[in-house]
Structure formats: C-alpha cells, structure tokens
Amino acid sequence: MGNVLRFLYGKCCRPTTSDESLGPHGVSASTVGVSALARDLFQFEITSQVPEGLSRHVVSSKKAQANWYRKLVEAWRESKPPPRTPEEAARLVIGTLKRHQKADIEGLLTFYGLPLPHTLVELSTVVPTSLPEEVQFELQTLPVDAKAVADGDTITVYVSTADSRESTIVPSNVQLAAVERTRARAAKNYAKADMIHKEIIESGYRVLNLQNEEILARKYRIRLRGIDAPESSMPYGKEAKEELTKIVQGKCLRVLVYGQDRYGRCVGDIYCNKVFAQEAMLKKGCAWHYTAYDQRTALATWEKEARAKRVGLWALSNPEKPWEWRKARRECR
Template identity: 75%
Template sequence: MGNALRFLYGHCCKPTAAGDSDSLGPHGVSAETVGVSALARDLFHFDITSQIPEGLGQHVVSSKKAQANWYRKLLDAWKEAKPPPKTPEEASRLVIQTLKRHQKADVEGLLAFYGLPLPHSLVEVTAGVPGSLPHGVKFELQTLPVDVKAIPDGDTISVYVSATDPRESSCVPGDVQTAAVQRSQARAARNYDRADALHKKIIDAGYRMINVQNGEILARKYRIRLRGIDAPESSMPYGKEAKAELVKIVQGKCLRVFVYDEDRYGRCVGDIYCNGMFVQELMLKKGYAWHYTAYDQRPELAKWEKEARAKRIGLWASSNPVKPWEWRKEKREGR
C-alpha cells in the first residue's frame, strides 16, 4: 500500500460529525473532500480486497471485469504520482490520463461517481516551467508549502523560503539567528512567554519559525504580486471567488517563483509555478483575473483572457465586470 494512499485514507476519510450530515457526499464524507478522499478510500480497499465499489455499475457501461482493470491502473498511477492528487482537479486529471484509451462514457461516468470535474470543465494548461531562467528574471524562489492565511486576494501571496536555502543562508541577520536559537532554548525550558517574545522579534524582521515534519525551521517571508494579471479586490464582485480559486491552486503546495521586479508596496513581482503549472494561466483561463496590460504585454496572457471571455466563465459571466484598476482609482478619488 503506497504512503500517499495511506495518508489520504487516514486524513481525508475520517468520519464526519453527526451534525454535519447534511453536507455529506454519496460516500459519507464532507462535500469538500468527497471526490479525492472517496477515490483514495476505494483504491485502498481495492488494493486489499480486489473489490470495486458498490453502485459504480450504475454510472458506467463496461463490465465489472473491465472496472477492476481500471482500478488496477488507477492504483498504480496514484502510487507513482509525485506529488499524489490532493484536489478534485488533480484527481480528475489522473483518472483522465490513466484511462484515456477507454470509452469516454466510462471515464465520465467514473468521474461523475466521485463528483470529480468532467473533462470539458478542466482548464488545459499549456505553459510549463521554463527549462532555464527567462530573460529579465532577477532571482528564483523555491518556497515552503503555502498557508491559506497567506493569500489575501486573487493576485497576491505571501510565501516563505527556508533560511537554509543557499541564496538565503548567507544573508540571515545575526540577531535573527540568535533569536531563533534562543527561542528553541526557551521552548525546551517551557518558557513560552519568552519564546513568543523572541518569535515576535523574528517576525518583525521579516522571518518566521515554520513547523515542518521534524520540528521547526527558520524561513524568510516574501510577498509576491502575480506578474501580468489583476484580480478583483476582495470587496469587489468576484473578489471572494478569485481568492478562493487561488487558494485552491496553491494551498499547501511548494511554489517556484521567478522574480522580475519589486512594486511600490515592496512586493516581489513574479511568475508563479505550482506542480509544473503556470498559476497566472490558470487564473486567466478560469476567468478570475484580467490581463494587466498596463504593466505586461505578453500576448499569451491576452489570449488566455480572451478564451475565458468567449466562454463567459468566472467574472466574465457578468456583462460588464468592473476593472480592478478603475475600482481602485474611484476609491482613491472618493467616488
């Protein structure tokens, strides 16, 4: 049994509290996790028993023998996936790729059984991570997993980079290093008030102690403004949806960030890649951002926005969505 499946079975398939029964999906888990966790659970059971789930035959046309063959293939693909699927879209892509030679009705029926996105609703990503640093990049960041609290809206993310990173290790201020050591000593002595005071000093200097599997590490904070796009502000129409989409893409993931510039607010302006996918492409194609032409003239960004407009998805479902830069200008002028 692969570790990825064990993790998902243990952490995603926990029983839901009785008071949450109204939000249960068809497999008895919360609506937010029904797709990925139910598929992980059924693969776990198939690996042990070779039994396919009850009720699947109502959604597909092939025989039970064929269905068992699908689960063997999916089990192998899931174990080999690095990282394993965590979101409904990632799980859906794995199913589609693994069963691409099978009947369309069967693939769509299997996805529908788990409540996973159907092929036509998935965004096709075309821009992969560049093989070398693109022209104009000042430096690259490889981040720790992104915390949901670090995403204020649809075009800004706060990320942390380990102080052991070669680029960071030589420039950590001495007082921050000292405070990190003293904080560890204070925690070991259970002097939590002093530990908290030392952590505040570390945070004020632009760093933070981050929990990892084997304890804590010192990390430097960077605020990233996604280059070339402008998403609705949080209080604008579609602002909450844009933020939710960005959260769905990057939460809990390690990112690669190519930094090109710094804006007037001290944020790094950069291109962000998550699991090999270009985040700006996803935000534009899903209709949760504008191409910010005042600062970026890349034709591919204009093309991706045009595609979303034509499909009338995301904010383009509105006949005349307000542009964020115009909304901010009106706010500044008190209108």
C-alpha cells in the same frame, strides 16, 4: 480496488458533524469530489448498487448507471497513479464514458462536484532553464501554508536563511534573537521564547517548524506578475483565492522576481511542480490579464481561451475589472 481507494473510502465515510451540510449523495460538502467517487466505487464493488439520488442528475436507467460504475471501477484500478485531484477524476470519468450521452457524463460529474468537460484545461510544463534578463533574483520557497494566500494574485512565502542568497543578508539582531529563542526553549522558558519570536517576526523573519525541524526563514509577499484577480469582496473573488490555494498549498515554489510594487510586494512569476501559476489562473478564468503592467502575448491568449469557454469569472453576466472596481472605491472615499 487497492489501498488508495480504501483509504479514500475511509476518509469519506467519517462521521459528519451536525453543522456540516450534506452533499447530494449523503456525504459532507468537504468530501464531495474524488473521495466521494472513490467511496461509491468501493461500495459498488460490494453491493452492485449505484448511489441514491444519481438518477436526478442523469437521463439513463439504473441498469445503464450500473454499467458506468463497472467501467469506472476497472478504469480506476488500471490508472497509475489513481486520481487524486478533481481534474484527474473528471478526466477519468470523461475518458471512460466518452461513448455515452453527454447529458449523462455531465450529470455524473455534477453529482460529484467534479469539473465539467469544457472547464478542464491543459497546462504546459515548460519552465525557464535560465533566468530572463529582467529577473532581479530567484526565490526557492519553503512549503506554502493555505493561510498565506491573501487572494487570487497575492501570497506570502518564506525562504530558509540557509539559502545561499539569504544567508549573507540576515541581520545580526535576527541571528542573535534566533539563538536566544533556542536557548529559552531549551530552558523551557516558553514565555521568553515567544516574546523573542515576536521580535523576529517584526523584523520580517519567522521560525517555522517543518518535520520537527526549526527553520529560520525570511518572509516575502509575492504579487503574481501579469494577472489581476477579483478582490475578495468581488464576485468570484472567493473562487479565485481558492484556486490559487489549490495550486500552491503545501508546495515549494520557484519565484522569479522582477521588481517591487508600491506596496512593497515582490512582483514575480510563480512556478509550482512545473506548472506556471499565472497560466493556470488565466486558463481557469480566475484572473484578468493585467495589460497595464504586462504585455506578454501568452497571457492574452490564455485569457482569450477562458473567455471563449465562459469558464470561471467569464461565466458571469458582466464581470467587473478589478482595477476599475478599486478605482471606484477610492473615489467614493
């Protein structure tokens, strides 16, 4: 089926540690999804056997299941590029098996932990070609680390001081400290280098190592404009954080900054690989439209679509507004 499928198969079949729980088809929870489907398609080519346990999720016979896998093997081979995300894998399954029973398609997707048809969303790829009048400045960030995502509407980003805007505003003490740190490391005085780096961090900067190159970068905390995601300790808070992480992890972002909030965070719109992050979060039911601070009709429409589909937090029986949740806790203090 090709190198990509074999690569995913190899990842999927790595030994499972004793503290990892197994998924329904015998792989660890961390490999459920695209790699697990790739593994089973690869195995089917060799053995013509469908995975054990699938029959508990679908209604059709083993013979019918084998027919699905033959079709999926062919579809995967012809897809260019092959599926790499859960959404792409789900679309391939749905498109390939569209003439089969709904219960079978949904059962197969559930078996692999892939998104169900009603939860898939279409995202626009239109990004501003010129800055809106209200934008104060624009940031082009370095790749985002997963640990930088605080929750479903707040992330920390870094911008290289080589950026034209940043280069003119780096404090002289930070510039000197960066030079001294480099000298300390060259002399293998790592204790001194670490001490200097702490001073740099306290000034709002950090030295990042990207592809074996050290880059002095400025830190920005970004609050996504116009949405309010559940807090981490609220129902669906963990899922909202995970969704935003999937959107931004490892990617360079374009951030249009409109101002600051009372916590000193930059309030902005985030674009990632031509995807508008706020649109993705709203359409997937991971956030509310924050109408108290943003009246954009598009955001209201995206929230309404997610509510109608009952996806994400809208599948909860009585989702609580994050701003009301925070207010209630302030009043209890």
